[in-house]
Amino acid sequence: MNNKEPFVRMSKRDGISFGKAWEIRLGAVILSLIVCALVIVLITGQNPIDVYKGIVDGAVGTNRRAWVTIRETVVLLLVAIGLTPAFKMKFWNIGAEGQILMGGVAAAAFMIYFSESMPNWLLLIVTFVASAIAGLLWGLLPAIFKAYFNTNETLFTLMLNYVAMQIVTFCIVFWENPTGSNTVGIINSATQKGWFPSIFGNAYVLNVILVALVTIGVYIYMKYTKQGYEISVVGESQNTARYAGIDVKRVIIRTMMISGAICGFAGALIVNGSSHTISTSIAGGRGFTAIIVAWMSKFNPVAMVIVSLFLVFMQQGSIQIASQFGLNENASDIITGILLFFLIGCEFFVNYKLEFRKNKKED
Amino acid sequence: MTLIFTFIQKAIGQGIAILFGATGEIITEKSGNLNLGVPGIMYMGGIAGLMGAFFYENSTENPIPIVGMIIAIICCLLASALGGLLYSFLTITLRVNQNVVGLSLTTFGTGFGNFFGGSISKLAGGVGQISVMTTASAFQAKIPGLSKIPVIGDLLFSYGFLTYIAIIISLCATFFITKTRAGLNLRAVGEDPATADAAGINVSKYKYIATVVGTSIAGLGGLYFVMEYLGGTWSNNGFGDRGWLAVALVILALWNPTNAIWGSLVFGGLYILYIYMPGLTRATQELCKMLPYVVTIIVLIITSRRNKPENQSPGSLGNAYFREER
Numbered sequence: 001m002n003n004k005e006p007f008v009r010m011s012k013r014d015g016i017s018f019g020k021a022w023e024i025r026l027g028a029v030i031l032s033l034i035v036c037a038l039v040i041v042l043i044t045g046q047n048p049i050d051v052y053k054g055i056v057d058g059a060v061g062t063n064r065r066a067w068v069t070i071r072e073t074v075v076l077l078l079v080a081i082g083l084t085p086a087f088k089m090k091f092w093n094i095g096a097e098g099q100i101l102m103g104g105v106a107a108a109a110f111m112i113y114f115s116e117s118m119p120n121w122l123l124l125i126v127t128f129v130a131s132a133i134a135g136l137l138w139g140l141l142p143a144i145f146k147a148y149f150n151t152n153e154t155l156f157t158l159m160l161n162y163v164a165m166q167i168v169t170f171c172i173v174f175w176e177n178p179t180g181s182n183t184v185g186i187i188n189s190a191t192q193k194g195w196f197p198s199i200f201g202n203a204y205v206l207n208v209i210l211v212a213l214v215t216i217g218v219y220i221y222m223k224y225t226k227q228g229y230e231i232s233v234v235g236e237s238q239n240t241a242r243y244a245g246i247d248v249k250r251v252i253i254r255t256m257m258i259s260g261a262i263c264g265f266a267g268a269l270i271v272n273g274s275s276h277t278i279s280t281s282i283a284g285g286r287g288f289t290a291i292i293v294a295w296m297s298k299f300n301p302v303a304m305v306i307v308s309l310f311l312v313f314m315q316q317g318s319i320q321i322a323s324q325f326g327l328n329e330n331a332s333d334i335i336t337g338i339l340l341f342f343l344i345g346c347e348f349f350v351n352y353k354l355e356f357r358k359n360k361k362e363d
Numbered sequence: 364m365t366l367i368f369t370f371i372q373k374a375i376g377q378g379i380a381i382l383f384g385a386t387g388e389i390i391t392e393k394s395g396n397l398n399l400g401v402p403g404i405m406y407m408g409g410i411a412g413l414m415g416a417f418f419y420e421n422s423t424e425n426p427i428p429i430v431g432m433i434i435a436i437i438c439c440l441l442a443s444a445l446g447g448l449l450y451s452f453l454t455i456t457l458r459v460n461q462n463v464v465g466l467s468l469t470t471f472g473t474g475f476g477n478f479f480g481g482s483i484s485k486l487a488g489g490v491g492q493i494s495v496m497t498t499a500s501a502f503q504a505k506i507p508g509l510s511k512i513p514v515i516g517d518l519l520f521s522y523g524f525l526t527y528i529a530i531i532i533s534l535c536a537t538f539f540i541t542k543t544r545a546g547l548n549l550r551a552v553g554e555d556p557a558t559a560d561a562a563g564i565n566v567s568k569y570k571y572i573a574t575v576v577g578t579s580i581a582g583l584g585g586l587y588f589v590m591e592y593l594g595g596t597w598s599n600n601g602f603g604d605r606g607w608l609a610v611a612l613v614i615l616a617l618w619n620p621t622n623a624i625w626g627s628l629v630f631g632g633l634y635i636l637y638i639y640m641p642g643l644t645r646a647t648q649e650l651c652k653m654l655p656y657v658v659t660i661i662v663l664i665i666t667s668r669r670n671k672p673e674n675q676s677p678g679s680l681g682n683a684y685f686r687e688e689r
Contacts, residue, residue, distance in 0.1 A: 012687070092462055092681075094399075151667040152676065154397070154462065155614060159656040159663070162604055166656075170649040288466045295463050328481035328599075333474020340467040341453065348457035 010352045021350045028346030029310070032339045036314075039338065044325045051321060058320020059313045069309075069316045071204045071274055074211040075266060076308040079290035081211075081218050082262030084299050085255045086139075087291075088222065089235045093256065095142065095157025096263045097287030098164035101280070102138045103131035103267025105164075105171055108278035111187045111271070112175060120197065128268050135264015136257045138164065143256030147249040161287070165280045172278070186276050196273040207273045214262060219301050221258075231255050263287070285333075292340055296347070307343070314339060368518055370632070370639050375522065376592060378631025379529050380405070380602075383584030384609025385616060385623040386533045391447075391577030392613060393540060394570045395553040395679040396454060399465025401581050402606020403472020404446045408582020409589040410476040411442030413597060414483055416498035416590075431498030435586065443582020446472060447575040455570050458683055469606070476585075480597030499595025502587075523591040525583065532580060536620040549573055553677030556684035566684055584609065608634070611659040617666065618676060630655050 037048040044051070060066040079096050086093040110127040118126065138160060145151035177185040188195065199205040222228040234241045234251050241248050270282050289311065297303035318332035384401055391398045398404075415438030420426040446468060453464045483493050506520045540546040551559040552569045560566050588602055589595070608630055615629070616622035637643060637651035666675065 094462065094466070145664055145667070149664060149667045151664050152614075154399075154681070155610065156660060156663055158399075158607060159611060159660050162607065162656040163653050163660075166649050166653040169652075170646055173646040173649060285470060288470060291466060292463050295460060326482075326485070328478060330474045330477035330481065330599075333470055334478055337467055337471020337474055340470065341449070344459045344463055344467065345453055345457050347459065352458075 008354055008356050010354050013351060013353050016350060024349050025343070025346055028342045028349075029339075032342035035342070036335050036338050039334065040318075040321065040331075043327070043331075044321075046325070054321045054324055055314065055317025057317075058324075059317040061320075065316065065320075067202065067204050069312055071207055072316065073305075073309045073312045074207050075269055075274070076286055076290055076293060076312055077304055078211045078214060078266045078269060079263055079286050080293040080297070080304050080308060081215050081301070082259050082266060083290055083294045084218060084259075085222060085228075085231055086259040087235075087294055088299060089231045089252065089255050091143070091146065091252065091256060091259075092154040093139065093142075093157050093259055094154055094288065094291060095138065095160045096266075096290055097283045097285070098157070098161035099135040099138045099260045099263035100267040100270065100283040100287055101161075101164040101168050102134040103264030104271045104278050104282050105168055105267070106130040106134035106264070107268040107271040108175070108184065108187060109171070115188050115191065124196070124272065127272055128265060131268035131271075132261040132265045135267060136261040138264065139256040139260020140253065143253045146256075147252040168278060168280050175278070183279060184277050187271075187278075188276075195276060204273070207269060210269065214265070215301055215304075218262070222299070227251075227254070289336070292344065296343055311336060311339065366639065370635070371628075372518060372521065373635055374628055374631035375526065376631070377634045378627035378629075379522075379526050380584040380588040380592065380605055381609045381612055381630050382529045382533060382623055382627035383587060384581045384606060385612035385627065386529070386536050386620045387577040387579070387581030387584070388609055388613045389577075389616065389618055389620050389623065390536055390540070390549075390580070391574050392618065392680055393549050393553045393677055394573035395556060395677055395682065395684070396451075396570055396574050397461050397465065397681040398447075398450055398468075398574060398577065399462055399610065400446065400450050400468025400472065401465075401578070401609055402604070403469035403475075404443050404578045404581050405472075405585035405588075405606045405609070406476030406602060407446050407472040407585070408439040408443035408579075409585025409602065410479050410483075410597065411582075412436065412439035412586040413493060413495060413589050413595070414438065414479060416495040416595070417483060417493055420495050420497055426497045428497050428501035428504075431495065432501040435495075435498055435502075435590065436583075439582050439586040440579050443585075444575050444579045446582070447578030448571075450578070451571045451574045454683060455567050455574075458685060461681055461683065473600075476597075476602070477599050481599055493597050495590075495595040499590050502590035503594065523587075525587045525591055529583075529587070530624055533620040533624050536580075540620070550677070553679060556679055557686075560684075560686060566686075570684075581609065608655055611656065614659055614666070614676075615662050629658075633658060 037051060040046070040051045041048050058065065059069050079100065083093055083096055107127045107130065110123065110130050114123060114126065142151070142153050142156040142160065145156060146153045172182065172184055175184045176182055196203060196206045199209070222231065230241070230246050230251050233244065233246060234248055238248050241251070267282070271278055275282055293304055293307045293311065297307050314335055315332045318335045319329055321327075322329050322331040384405055388398060388401050412435035416431045416435040419431050419434045450464055450468055453459045454461050480493065502523045502525060504523060512520070540550065548559065548564045549569055551562065552564060552566050556566045585602065588605070589597065593601065612623055612626050612630055615626045633654040636654060637648040640651060643651060
């Protein structure tokens with residue numbers, strides 16, 4: 001009777017075929033959708049089929065809604081792409097939120113103060129550079145302390161998010177419009193200075209083009225350059241990197257500058273390209289969601305596109321559901337949370353397999 | 364003079380929610396789990412307690428404050444323990460990265476709190492904001508007699524019972540971590556799980572228990588805020604960034620719950636300092652609100668610079684332990 005073998009044990013898979021891995025992930029997605037439907041049905045008491053029809057309708061139901069979904073997807077993608085170099089180096093940059101805000105503040109400042117003095121194309125380019133530099137500085141600070149004092153970057157970057165938030169509210173005091181509203185309002189709403197121009201008659205095409213360019217750029221940088229290779233060596237083992245003669249401090253600082261700059265640029269993309277205003281909520285948790293997107297996609301850009309699209313699709317859809325049934329918009333956070341739990345949980349089953357105890361006959 | 368007393372009193376009121384969160388997080392971090400889901404857990408604990416009390420008050424004609432209070436505490440503990448269990452299952456059993464799970468939990472918990480806080484009253488067929496005055500009165504009850512003493516009564520005895528529980532829990536937690544065998548094992552797990560494992564300590568068990576106990580304590584912070592501070596109502600995102608401040612307080616307290624007690628007073632004070640600082644304009648007020656975070660960053664840098672072993676974070680903080688990969 002002394003059967004010491006546990007009922008279920010796990011063992012690492014030797015390797016998993018590409019198809020099988022995606023089968024498991026697809027299974028997790030379907031399971032998560034079922035759980036989400038159950039939750040929505042419990043709350044609203046509606047037929048689940050109707051609920052999912054509502055989600056699809058909310059995400060891509062009209063031309064405008066579809067473009068909003070695309071716009072939100074590319075912003076999330078851009079932040080995830082920005083975080084990739086840092087994560088590849090095992091530097092936990094959870095300060096993307098703050099870097100986006102700093103980039104957004106810089107962008108808004110240029111839209112407000114320099115809209116008279118230069119033509120729109122120049123203003124846009126200057127804004128991009130300024131916001132990238134603002135994000136870069138916000139990423140540089142924790143990187144220097146990480147490189148020289150080994151200060152915990154997770155908590156440092158986290159705290160910087162809130163410092164950035166206060167800088168935004170500080171600026172809002174000076175920029176508020178109308179006075180006393182404590183919001184900035186739409187910047188340059190009459191002249192549309194500093195706004196993204198329409199391309200092919202659509203206001204958001206430029207967003208897509210810019211994000212695509214950055215994505216390809218980062219992909220090439222990470223995969224085919226010496227610096228990209230150094231990043232992955234430092235991420236695998238700092239000792240190996242040192243032994244190989246890589247200047248670890250320099251790599252950490254340089255990589256975080258790149259990561260911060262891209263996140264700062266995302267701030268400009270939000271302010272110039274979609275919201276046309278600045279508030280503490282322009283980042284809206286994207287800095288955190290993007291971490292999960294980047295981590296879950298294993299830094300594969302195609303997977304990142306798919307994951308961000310899926311998350312944004314469900315978010316936009318559940319916002320629609322919420323307004324349809326008179327619930328508040330935070331329902332989409334619950335849905336996102338459930339989806340994330342399933343998606344991150346399923347990676348275990350990609351890497352490990354469970355073996356159940358075989359019923360052996362007693363002899 | 365009275366202004367200073369009011370300031371301290373208000374600072375304590377602000378600090379207690381953070382203290383609960385920090386004490387819970389210290390216990391969790393001592394096991395090597397960096398649970399960034401604490402802000403979400405505090406939202407979940409708060410709304411679960413509020414919902415429990417709400418349904419109880421709606422179901423009886425004459426709700427009794429004490430019963431509502433017990434129901435609220437039980438609901439709060441259950442919800443936050445469930446959150447901790449989910450985190451533990453994903454990070455310990457399914458071996459997912461701790462930061463990723465923590466942040467997802469925060470997204471989920473914050474949404475959960477704001478969603479139900481904003482619409483539970485409507486879903487239950489009522490109108491207006493959720494409000495549980497009767498239950499809240501039990502949480503806000505002051506110590507009779509002692510609170511009437513001038514000055515000292517206001518300063519020391521004018522709080523609801525959760526304030527004193529928060530301090531007692533912190534003291535007990537320090538005692539547990541530093542003076543008991545189980546506490547020693549817990550620290551061993553956090554410092555070096557492989558060594559602890561070799562010494563015959565069940566690493567997974569310690570991690571699970573420490574995380575679930577930690578989140579349960581943190582959840583009480585949410586309940587405190589909802590019941591005593593807000594008086595039994597909900598305001599969307601009203602809890603704000605206090606959850607992250609709790610994570611920050613862990614650093615300020617150098618992973619010692621007793622330090623967290625005075626640390627919470629410092630944070631509570633810094634959090635509301637802008638109201639009491641004379642001569643601030645609207646703009647400089649906003650800069651003043653930065654203080655808690657800036658102070659945390661400075662403490663973080665100083666502790667990383669001084670390299671005193673007893674003031675450091677647990678050695679394996681944030682790293683998962685896989686026995687077969689050591």
